[in-house]
Amino acid sequence: MSENPNNWPLWEVFIQSKRGLDHKHVGSLHAPDARLAIENARDVYTRRQEGNSIWVVPANAISASQPDDAEMFFDPADDKTYRHPTFYSIPEGAKYI
Amino acid sequence: MAQQLPLLTYLLRRGDDNLILGQRLGEWCGHGPQLEEDIALANRALDVIGQARNYLQYAGEVEGKQRTEDDLAFLRPEREFVNCKLVEQHNGDYAHTMVRSFLYDAWHLPLQKALTKSSDERIAAIAGKAVKEISYHLRASSDWVIRFGDGTAESKERAQNALNALWTYTGELFVQDEVDQALIKAGVAPDMAKIKAEFDRTMDRVLAEATLERPADAYMATGGRQGVHSEHMGLLLAEMQYLQRAYPGAEW
Amino acid sequence: MNIQPPVKVFKRKAKPRTLADQNKNMENQELEERFQEKVDAELKIEPKDWMPEKYRKTLVRQISQHAHSEVVGMLPEGNWIGRAPSLKRKAILLAKVQDEAGHGLYLYSAAETLGTTREKTVEDLLSGKAKYSSIFNYPTLTWADIGAVGWLVDGAAIMNQVMLCRTSYGPYARAMVRICKEESFHQRQGYEIMSVLSKGTPEQLEMAQDALNRWWWPSLMMFGPSDAESPNSAASMKWKIKRQSNDELRQIFIDRTVQQAEVIGLTIPDPDLKWNEEAKKYAWGTIDWTEFNNVVAGNGPCNKERLVARNKAHDEGAWVREAAMAYAAKKAKQKAA
Numbered sequence: 001m002s003e004n005p006n007n008w009p010l011w012e013v014f015i016q017s018k019r020g021l022d023h024k025h026v027g028s029l030h031a032p033d034a035r036l037a038i039e040n041a042r043d044v045y046t047r048r049q050e051g052n053s054i055w056v057v058p059a060n061a062i063s064a065s066q067p068d069d070a071e072m073f074f075d076p077a078d079d080k081t082y083r084h085p086t087f088y089s090i091p092e093g094a095k096y097i
Numbered sequence: 098m099a100q101q102l103p104l105l106t107y108l109l110r111r112g113d114d115n116l117i118l119g120q121r122l123g124e125w126c127g128h129g130p131q132l133e134e135d136i137a138l139a140n141r142a143l144d145v146i147g148q149a150r151n152y153l154q155y156a157g158e159v160e161g162k163q164r165t166e167d168d169l170a171f172l173r174p175e176r177e178f179v180n181c182k183l184v185e186q187h188n189g190d191y192a193h194t195m196v197r198s199f200l201y202d203a204w205h206l207p208l209q210k211a212l213t214k215s216s217d218e219r220i221a222a223i224a225g226k227a228v229k230e231i232s233y234h235l236r237a238s239s240d241w242v243i244r245f246g247d248g249t250a251e252s253k254e255r256a257q258n259a260l261n262a263l264w265t266y267t268g269e270l271f272v273q274d275e276v277d278q279a280l281i282k283a284g285v286a287p288d289m290a291k292i293k294a295e296f297d298r299t300m301d302r303v304l305a306e307a308t309l310e311r312p313a314d315a316y317m318a319t320g321g322r323q324g325v326h327s328e329h330m331g332l333l334l335a336e337m338q339y340l341q342r343a344y345p346g347a348e349w
Numbered sequence: 350m351n352i353q354p355p356v357k358v359f360k361r362k363a364k365p366r367t368l369a370d371q372n373k374n375m376e377n378q379e380l381e382e383r384f385q386e387k388v389d390a391e392l393k394i395e396p397k398d399w400m401p402e403k404y405r406k407t408l409v410r411q412i413s414q415h416a417h418s419e420v421v422g423m424l425p426e427g428n429w430i431g432r433a434p435s436l437k438r439k440a441i442l443l444a445k446v447q448d449e450a451g452h453g454l455y456l457y458s459a460a461e462t463l464g465t466t467r468e469k470t471v472e473d474l475l476s477g478k479a480k481y482s483s484i485f486n487y488p489t490l491t492w493a494d495i496g497a498v499g500w501l502v503d504g505a506a507i508m509n510q511v512m513l514c515r516t517s518y519g520p521y522a523r524a525m526v527r528i529c530k531e532e533s534f535h536q537r538q539g540y541e542i543m544s545v546l547s548k549g550t551p552e553q554l555e556m557a558q559d560a561l562n563r564w565w566w567p568s569l570m571m572f573g574p575s576d577a578e579s580p581n582s583a584a585s586m587k588w589k590i591k592r593q594s595n596d597e598l599r600q601i602f603i604d605r606t607v608q609q610a611e612v613i614g615l616t617i618p619d620p621d622l623k624w625n626e627e628a629k630k631y632a633w634g635t636i637d638w639t640e641f642n643n644v645v646a647g648n649g650p651c652n653k654e655r656l657v658a659r660n661k662a663h664d665e666g667a668w669v670r671e672a673a674m675a676y677a678a679k680k681a682k683q684k685a686a
Contacts, residue, residue, distance in 0.1 A: 005674065006667070006671040007468045007670070007674075008131065008133075010461065027455055027458055027523075027527070028458045028461070029454060029458070030131070030133060032673035032674045032676070033681075035240065036240070036673065039137065039237055040134075040136075040137065042233075043133070043136050043137040043140050044136050044451055047451070064397065066397065067397050067399070116436075119439075120431065123439070123443055124430075126443060126447065127423035127424050127427035127446060127450075127662070128658065128661070129450075129662065129666065130662070130666025130667075130669035130670060131666055131669065131670055132450055132453060132457070133454065134666075134669070135450045136447055136450050136451055136454070139444070139447035143444060143447075146436060146440050147440065149436065167435045167436060170436055171434070191665075244672055244673050244676040245672055248671075248672030248673065248675045248676040249668070249672045251668050251671075251672070252669070252671075252672030252675075255668070336431045336432055337432065339432050340492055341434055344550065344552060344553070346550075347552075347553055348549055349434035349542075
């Protein structure tokens, strides 16, 4: 099927709900350009006071890891528990550590 | 008491402008050119209906006859509506709707900005909230006028036609009658000359970017402020007021 | 996230049963088992994961039907925005119908993660090929219909939607969580309208009862055919797309709604409705499936109007979408220069 060139491309929307928090992916929408994508994101995704800041990214600009790579990507982290503070035992009575 | 009547009229004008525009914008709901735009238009409609409610509530209090916002919206006859004629115009195509909003926003924003400094605290508070909403409206409607003007040949033609057709209703926005004079004197309302200057700046800036031609200031249609409207105003009210008229006194 | 999976083209070979084909079959079977294990372990399926073709197809069909229903559903309710009886009700209704547009949008986006574009999905609606919930082919005749639609239609819909928040496909589940959060006021505002009308003038009470009479049975039909006659249900349950059967959900809806009707003094239009103390649920009459099938087949009171309205909006919006793209292209070119 040939894509009609007048169809608005897809954008991914990230909203920061409060100052200090991460921008979080909330969904997507269609828009002809970045400016309208941001305005539409405001109208679509922040109608209930969800927003403090908006990012939009053309959906086709996002690269993603492959599910098939998940094991080699993520499982090797499983046995590195020494990266977490709870790994270490601290003598009783020690403070501020 | 001499002060009361002009203030009441002034509040009704502000309320009716927004109410009638909201009624028109609501007609788009479910019929927009793109789902995202449908949602954006509904937000715009909700904002102006909210502004209408604020002004009409206050008008009811100033009048002192126990009339609510709904009494004023649904039970006044056509001749008592004092909105400008611009807002009652049909939606037409999307260019027509957006140009109508653009003209309205370009006047409404500086007006409400000025009203934030009104000596009437209640008006200042209503305007303070409205200014944020209208700033966004003007940004969005300007964007669309520019997109249409500098988009395709068809969109340019549609936008220019809308501008030519609606320009005649812009003069009324700046008329200063005895109601305005009285309120300007009392520090309640701003001098419209300043509002006009900002309106002109917005027109020049946006229309230049849109590569659209600003129509000449020829004959300007007035009468809305005196309750003499276009013929379609009666039909708009017939629809809007239908239930309240058909079932007098009922609660909803 | 709408990362589209690489489109796999399976070419049908004229002569099957080569060694390569058999290997392929084995591989698919293994993949399918792994897939089912994930589903059984309550792990969400994400867009780039391998999934059985039928799972993908079922989802695309269901999510797009759902999206179309939201968008077409704007029409019967939008019919009363201009005539809402107070400014508060006007704002509420407008916000509610706007929400439906938003929900349609979230769902079209979820469908897009499965490799189908919104354009294609919408085309199927406009051409009459795709289905949407038949309930929206009924007309809203009085203001009480706005109450009944919120109370009954949204009430029935939310039963499904709550279940779908836990559906196995990640993007669909996430869209449903957002939708359920927003939807929660819809049913309440409808019930409030009905409650105010039933306490109002005799004419208003009559209006409310009449709306209930007309919307009750179509609302029960919204849950779909009974389990015995529902061909897709078994697979959908196995894949945890659905988690409760049509009949289960319908029964819960009836039990809840009958009580709500009692509170506001309205009568459910079903002479066979009776509380069964032993089963702790209502026994109720029989759905007229001939009517249902007739509406599904396109012969409902408003089928044609709905499609005409959607087509009109789409066609009249074409130059708007085109102008916006033309402008965006110009600006991008200027920026690059």
